[in-house]
Amino acid sequence: MRRFSGRFRSALIIGVQGIRARKLRTLLSMVSLFLGVLAVVVVQTGASVAQRALLSDIELTSGIDGTAVLDFNSTPESAAVVLDTLKKRPQATGTVALSAIIGEPGVQAINPGGSPFDQNWGPTQVCTPDGTCTVSNEPPGQAIELQLTALTSDVRQFRPFRPQSGNWLDFSTVPALAPRLVLNREAAKGFTEHRVPAEMRLRGATTNMTPQLIGVVDDGDSAPHAYVRMDELAAWLPPAGLADPAVGGYVQILMPANDPVQQVLVSKLQAINASPMITTINSKKDQESQLKMLRLIFLAMAGLVLLIGVAGILNVGLATVGERVEEFALRRAVGTPRALLAGIVLAETLLTGLLTAAAAIGVSALGLKAASMLLGSQTPFLQNVQFPWDAGVAGIIAGLAAGVLGGFIPALRAAGIPIATVMRA
């Protein structure tokens, strides 16, 4: 142990002396290596940030990992069975998506088809059950079309919407007479930009209703969307009627994987030949396998750039050993073991690699911070983004690996210098 520490400290002293004596050269080595290490760090950072962003979007739009999604052949009868089953089982959430128009009656919506407000999906087509569709010829007016999702219980246990303002739906209270609506960000944008009367029409509903807007969430959807309690909507539209093909409601049930409610629903639906189908969300794994290939391709390219840097270090290292032949022979003459000489050369390139890694990590972290500050307001996934630790580790590994690759051959050369060199010089 003592011997080891003596050698280690000797190597450190000699290595630092060597680097200080050749500052410019060390700097040039770092420059040649910098781009390669930076590329590795940037690829890792980009992949991590992108993966995190994609994952959180997927969680918002389809559900967190481990959510079981039940789809089935939706008829008024099967819808009634499902909604009845879920009444006493809030651990599963039944959702029904409907198309709704809020605003002036008898006009074409500002965003026909429920499109995002800066897109135009063309005029609405009105289709009858026999399959003939006609373009609506209503005059344009102050109305907003959006997708309305009715919920039997709190869907946020599966889709973690980010609150933006106001409140989320409270499922514990007595249903309100006027349905309470929570908007997504795009819908909220529409309501602030356009003054529309608070009158909501649903296809299939007998009368128009006056909703209360109580909050805004980020649900990851770029089209306008609103959420409502199923029981508050039921006063206006019987739940079983939601699955009527003429209304176009789309029913889906979200529940924890392996929850007993799954068995109950499946057997009840099978009993009426509704052929239920269950998929379990496993985005992280799916996505990782998708991104893995991409990440590997980019890492391979970064590795190539790194290899060029290694060639640079190797070149400088060999030249340096050539210049230091006499120094190394002399050090051997005064008793420095060959292994230590090799260690010193390797230590110098490793130190160079580590310094380069530190510089590359610093630059990447600063770059990410700058991007987050400059673009964070437009790009939500860059908001408060942290420098991923695995990118830092990758940078350090790249720096060390480059140091070993670039220093190995010079180290062997240094160890092989004959001592008698000092007598024949």
Add this chain to the structure above:
Amino acid sequence: MSALIELDGITKILKGQQEPRTILSGVDLQVHEGHSMAIVGRSGSGKSTLLSILGLFDRPDEGRYLLAGQDITRLPERKAAKLRSSHFGFVFQRFFLLKHLTAAQNVSMALVNGQGWLPRRDRRARVLEALDRVGIAHLAKNRPARMSGGEQQRVAIARALVRNPRILLADEPTGALDTETGTAVIEALLGATTRGCALVLVTHDRDHAARMDRTLDLVDGVLTARVPS
């Protein structure tokens, strides 16, 4: 008195592309504590080769090498490095100072060699003592570029002495110096023998050789005692 070093029939054969050439043949030599010895001979006679075998830079092809009674003829390199550090000091014709280091750091180099560890304070004390022994303690912070040849060679001697070696090997240490400076360097080397260190000096200078306890002549790889004239 038993010898510190005893060489017995040392032979060195050079095997190159050409046919093998005998450089040292059957060299017998004894080196005693506190004694000095000059080795003279024509250029190419094998003086440096002999010194490199004495200093464990190289191994003989035949013969026996005893150090303090121990046979070290076939010593592995790792142990040889340790002995070079603990028992030997070397001075060469060229000074081999590292130009990016000060005089003190150049001397300290022999202490920072991975053979044991001395704290910085102890290192500094020993370095200053060694520099003082060769009379240039005041130059401790100078770099080689700002020193004369004689001063540089004395830094090299201090580097050889800093670990208190038992044998000092010097290969033409005055070869690059004028007579007067050379004499001062020889004085510095002889100073070490008063502390019991043995000195083996290879030189072309008869006056310097004459100041040693004895002189040996190397002629075509064969060592012969020279009768003092």
